[in-house]
Amino acid sequence: MKQAQDRQKSYADPKRKNIEFQAGVKVFVKITPYKKVMRFGRKGKLAPRYIGQFEVLEKVGKMAYKLALLVSIDRIHNVFHVSLLRKYIHDPSHILQTEEVELKDDLIYEECPVQILDRKIKELRNKNVPLVKVLWRNHNVEEATWEVKQNMKEKYPDLFN
Structure with a gap:
């Protein structure tokens, strides 16, 4: 039994990474386990795998982090395992510029x-x-x-x- 466990461990260990986040760092959260809790517009293959950017508030235990979540998703507990987090690397192309849209009195937008x-x-x-x-x-x-x-x-x- 010990030999089998050691063999499996030798296969799994090269894939493991020791990931740590500091307080104040922005991260993405993997939402796949929470599909029944949250709906983010699309379903299936086109649904987003990660949402974010959430700020890490503190480290809770060895492998868990407490995040500052949005009010719209407050039904989810704000402590996540490190395997569900990805570090956010700031990129100005991620920020979308929106233009002002002219709406009529009955809230209809007409393309011209x-x-x-x-x-x-x-x-x-x-x-x-x-x-x-x-x-x-x-x-x-x-x-x-x-x-x-x-x-x-x-x-x-x-x-x-």
């Missing part, structure tokens, strides 16, 4: 085209469909969409002048 970037003709079996690539207000060039030229001409005739 800014300009036409490109034109092409989609060839189907027995007809050709003219398309235009439209840049929308409050969107980047990468988010431009291909729209049917006739529909855009009817809705937004000033774009084609």
Whole structure:
């Protein structure tokens, strides 16, 4: 029995890492064990595996850390095993810049085209469909969409002048 335990230990030990966090460090929390407790928009493969950035408040025991959690997820105990934590490395690209969105009185947001970037003709079996690539207000060039030229001409005739 001891020999089998030693063999298994020799397989597992190279994969182990002694991870320690200092108080004040930001970490991500793995949410897989808590799927039934929290829902973060998406389910299945597209669901986020880690959420965060949470600040480490203190070390509790050898392998557990107390975190400063958000009020929205206060149903979860705030002490986590070290294996559920990942260190957050600050990167300015993680911060999303939001633009002000103009809402109407009835809280409806309407997309408005800014300009036409490109034109092409989609060839189907027995007809050709003219398309235009439209840049929308409050969107980047990468988010431009291909729209049917006739529909855009009817809705937004000033774009084609």
